Amino acid sequence: MPLRVVNVLLLMLFLATVALNWAERAERDRPHVEILPEMVRSAAAESFSPNPVFADGKTLQKPAPGTIPRGLLPLHYQATPEDAHRAGEELTNPYSLNNENALKRGASVYANFCLACHGPTRAGDGPVARRGYPPPPAQPPPIKDGEMFHIITYGRGNMPSHAGQLSREDRWKVILYIRSLQQKTVAQAAGGKP
C-alpha cells in the first residue's frame, strides 16, 4: 500500500475519532450503549407476584432452614414440665438484686402484668383471681429463677404465656422483683422492718 493511502486512512480515522468524540460530548451523562442493562436496573418483582425464575413459581421464598431473625436468641426449651425443670438448672438471672434500675423496671412489670392475678404480695389474691379466675398458689413453692423464666415464657396450667408481652430482659427483671418481694416477706416474718 502506498504511503499516501495510509496517510489518508490515518487522517480519516483521526477525523472520525474527533467527530465521534464531539458528538458524544452532547450527552455525556447518558451512555449510548448499555452493556448488561439488567445489572444496572434489576427487575423489581412484587413479593406476592408469580415468578417463573423459581422452581415453586413464587417470588417470596422461604428462608433457608435454620435461619434466625436478626437479634433473636434461640431458646431451646419446649413447653413441658421436664423442660421447665431443665431451664431451672441451666438458666440464671443476668441481673442482681443490687441493680436498682432493673428492680424498678421489674416492679413496674409486676404491677402491670402479674399483680392482677398474683396480688400485690404474690399471695394469689389479685383482683382477677378474687373475681373467679383460678387463683395462683397463695404460697408459691420455691422454684429456681430459670424455671420461673420458663413459666413466664411458656405458661403453665392456668398461667398464660407472657412471651408476647414481655421482652426477655423484662422477664428477668420481674423475676428479680419477685425475689426482692420474697426477701421483704421473709424479713417481715422474722419480725424485722419490711
Ligand code: HEC
Ligand atoms: C391471668 C392471671 C395470671 C397472670 C396475669 C399471671 N399469672 Fe402467674 N400464675 C397464674 C396461675 C393461675 C398460676 C398457677 C398455674 C398452675 O399451676 O395452674 C400461676 C403461676 C405462676 C408461677 C408458678 C407458681 C408461683 O407463683 O411461683 C409463676 C412463677 C408465675 N405465675 C409468675 C407470673 C409472673 C411473673 C407474671 C407476670 C409477668 C404472672 N405470673 C402473671 C395466673 C396468672
